Each structure stands twice: as structure tokens, then as C-alpha cells.
Amino acid sequence: MAEGLLTADAARSLVGSVDAFLFDCDGVIWKGDELIQGVPETLELLRKLGKKLVFVTNNSRKSRRQYSKKFKTLGLEVTEEEIFTSSFAAAMFLKLNKFSPEKKVYVVGEDGILDELKLAGFECFGGPEDGKKNIMLEANFYFDHDKSVGAVIVGLDQYFNYYKMQYASLCIRENPGCLFIATNRDPTGHMTSAQEWPGAGTMVAAVSCSVQKEPIVVGKPSSFLMDFLLKSFNLETSRMCMVGDRLDTDILFGQNTGCKTLLVLSGVTTLPELQDASNTIHPDLYTNSVYDLVKLLQQ
Structure with a gap:
């Protein structure tokens, strides 16, 4: 299966068919402590369109509270409830397994x-x-x-x-x-x-x-995080889109759990890696960065 390049039509169709966007953070929202260009505009537009935004990161160095502070420092209003980290997933795994x-x-x-x-x-x-x-x-x-x-x-x-x-x-x-x-x-x-x-x-x-x-792996691509997410929000996976920069974690996570998938090339995965014959993980769509959503929806 070949992935499709995000076009204006594909962007409109994607936004129309999903209620929630799940974003990876490193390589999608920021790199280190630098915000990736166009992220605030993208999140603002999606919220305006009534989409639920959830941030799902495998980086366990910070707690949800610390991540919420990082978002604020970068000028983004994101609540703790919208953040799912692998550190939180590990704690919840223990809780759910008594x-x-x-x-x-x-x-x-x-x-x-x-x-x-x-x-x-x-x-x-x-x-x-x-x-x-x-x-x-x-x-x-x-x-x-x-x-x-x-x-x-x-x-x-x-x-x-x-x-x-x-x-x-x-x-x-x-x-x-x-x-x-x-x-x-x-x-x-x-x-x-x-x-x-x-x-x-x-x-x-x-x-x-x-x-x-x-x-036992609790972060992406394991479905444990998604099970927990679905318990927290009343959403259907077929009405979600996972946006990430890694094929083996983000895109696989989306595919394993029945979400639509959008790969952005602003982080780890490069276009040659995506198109390499040995690659077996194909997102539904791919584009350079999340900002392309805004630019394409405005066409």
C-alpha cells in the first residue's frame, strides 16, 4: 500500500472525517525546546473547528504536570487532561493491574x-x-x-x-x-x-x-495507552487521526488501534526512509509538517 501526499482535498476530507487529533510531541510539536513553525496556528484552527486535541508522547522524562508547563512556556494552552505520557501510562498500568x-x-x-x-x-x-x-x-x-x-x-x-x-x-x-x-x-x-x-x-x-x-511496553506502539485514552474520552478510534514523525511508534500505534494516520517529516522519519522498499509501515497520508494542514485548508 502506498501512502498519499496530503493535498488540499485530502486535508479537507481528513478534517471532516475525524473528531480528534492525537499528536506526538518531539519532532511534531517541538524539537528539544524549540517550537516547530506553524504549530500554534494549526492547533488554534483545529480547536476552532471543534476538534478534540490529545498529546501522546513516549518521552517519559516529564510528568503530565511538567509537560503542561512546557506547553505554556512555548505559548500553547494545553491542559494536563489532554496530555498522555509514557510515564503516566506506566503508573496507570500498575493501577489498573491492582x-x-x-x-x-x-x-x-x-x-x-x-x-x-x-x-x-x-x-x-x-x-x-x-x-x-x-x-x-x-x-x-x-x-x-x-x-x-x-x-x-x-x-x-x-x-x-x-x-x-x-x-x-x-x-x-x-x-x-x-x-x-x-x-x-x-x-x-x-x-x-x-x-x-x-x-x-x-x-x-x-x-x-x-x-x-x-x-511489558506501555507506550506507543502498544495499545495500552489507547485503551486508557478511550476510557478517558468518549471517542471512537475510527474518528481519530494519529499525527507523528515516527513510523515504528506513532504510525504503528495509530494502525494497531484503528486510527487514521498522518506522518509529518519534521522529525525523525525522512522521505527516502518512508519510500524505501524495505519499509513495511505506511501511513494513510504524509506531509512536511503540521502547518501544512492550515495552508491546505485555506486553499
């Missing part, structure tokens, strides 16, 4: 995960704090870990180190029934506007390799 409040959660990740877990009422530790800890690999060194840890959550972590890898591995291997949860498996991401950086998938792969076990 994770025992007696048990603790070890976090290989940043404040976003810790904040969402605390808001959901779970006891957690690890995070940036453990990025400062070192270990001495000496003959009789024994690494102790908390036996009451019932889940390990791994997300994007700029403070990732050997200490955390061992702590997470011991909990998963030695604590009976300990859950191994990954916020997402993105190999790279636009952590700054200048270039791509290793994504959460690299940290997940390290822990996964150590424990020889696959994690």
Missing part, C-alpha cells in the same frame, strides 16, 4: 516517572538520585537490593549507569513476580533541536539483555 501498595517500584528513568508514580500513590525510588552511585567490582563485593520491589520501570535516563542496571536486574531476576515494564522502546529521540540522541529503547535493551527477558 499492583500492591505494599510493594515498591524501582525506577531506571527520570523525574517524570517518579512524579507520576507518587501521584498514583505508589512508593518508588531510584531515578536521577541513583545516577550518582558507583560500585567497586572487588573480589568479595556483594550488591544488596530491596526484596520488596515488585516492579521495575525503565524509561529514558540520561543518568543511566552500571549501578542502576545491576539494581534493576537483581529485582527482576530475584524478586518473585517482579514486573519488568518499559515506558517505550524508541531507539532515538530529539532531546535537543540540534541532533538525535539515544532513546529509552537503549536503556531497555541493556536491562532486557541482562535479565534475558522482554518487558
Whole structure:
């Protein structure tokens, strides 16, 4: 199946056939801390047309509250209820699966995960704090870990180190029934506007390799986030459009859950990658950036 270039007719037809737009953030709304051109106009127009807007990001470094502040700083009015992060998804996964409040959660990740877990009422530790800890690999060194840890959550972590890898591995291997949860498996991401950086998938792969076990993934392209989204809003997936810059997460997420899909080339995926014969993930439509929606609808 070949994807179609977004034309004026296709843009009108798309907007007419959907009630909600789900936007990825990194590479679609912003790059690092820089807003992508035309984003405010696009969101304003879609809201004027009565569309529901939801922001679905795999970046677990911030909580929904912190993301809401970031939107505000960039001049965009977005409420916490409109934001779905993989850090929030991880906390909700534990809540929906009746994770025992007696048990603790070890976090290989940043404040976003810790904040969402605390808001959901779970006891957690690890995070940036453990990025400062070192270990001495000496003959009789024994690494102790908390036996009451019932889940390990791994997300994007700029403070990732050997200490955390061992702590997470011991909990998963030695604590009976300990859950191994990954916020997402993105190999790279636009952590700054200048270039791509290793994504959460690299940290997940390290822990996964150590424990020889696959994690439960709660972010895109897993359908868990969508199930939760549908519980929060009264929407049908066939009346939604997922807008993203990654084929393997955003577009696959949309396809897995029955949404229409629009790929924008303002982030990770390039046109040659999209059109490469080896690519098996094809969005319904593609265009350069979200701003094209405004320009085409005005034609």
C-alpha cells in the first residue's frame, strides 16, 4: 500500500472525517525546546473547528504536570487532561493491574516517572538520585537490593549507569513476580533541536539483555495507552487521526488501534526512509509538517 501526499482535498476530507487529533510531541510539536513553525496556528484552527486535541508522547522524562508547563512556556494552552505520557501510562498500568501498595517500584528513568508514580500513590525510588552511585567490582563485593520491589520501570535516563542496571536486574531476576515494564522502546529521540540522541529503547535493551527477558511496553506502539485514552474520552478510534514523525511508534500505534494516520517529516522519519522498499509501515497520508494542514485548508 502506498501512502498519499496530503493535498488540499485530502486535508479537507481528513478534517471532516475525524473528531480528534492525537499528536506526538518531539519532532511534531517541538524539537528539544524549540517550537516547530506553524504549530500554534494549526492547533488554534483545529480547536476552532471543534476538534478534540490529545498529546501522546513516549518521552517519559516529564510528568503530565511538567509537560503542561512546557506547553505554556512555548505559548500553547494545553491542559494536563489532554496530555498522555509514557510515564503516566506506566503508573496507570500498575493501577489498573491492582499492583500492591505494599510493594515498591524501582525506577531506571527520570523525574517524570517518579512524579507520576507518587501521584498514583505508589512508593518508588531510584531515578536521577541513583545516577550518582558507583560500585567497586572487588573480589568479595556483594550488591544488596530491596526484596520488596515488585516492579521495575525503565524509561529514558540520561543518568543511566552500571549501578542502576545491576539494581534493576537483581529485582527482576530475584524478586518473585517482579514486573519488568518499559515506558517505550524508541531507539532515538530529539532531546535537543540540534541532533538525535539515544532513546529509552537503549536503556531497555541493556536491562532486557541482562535479565534475558522482554518487558511489558506501555507506550506507543502498544495499545495500552489507547485503551486508557478511550476510557478517558468518549471517542471512537475510527474518528481519530494519529499525527507523528515516527513510523515504528506513532504510525504503528495509530494502525494497531484503528486510527487514521498522518506522518509529518519534521522529525525523525525522512522521505527516502518512508519510500524505501524495505519499509513495511505506511501511513494513510504524509506531509512536511503540521502547518501544512492550515495552508491546505485555506486553499
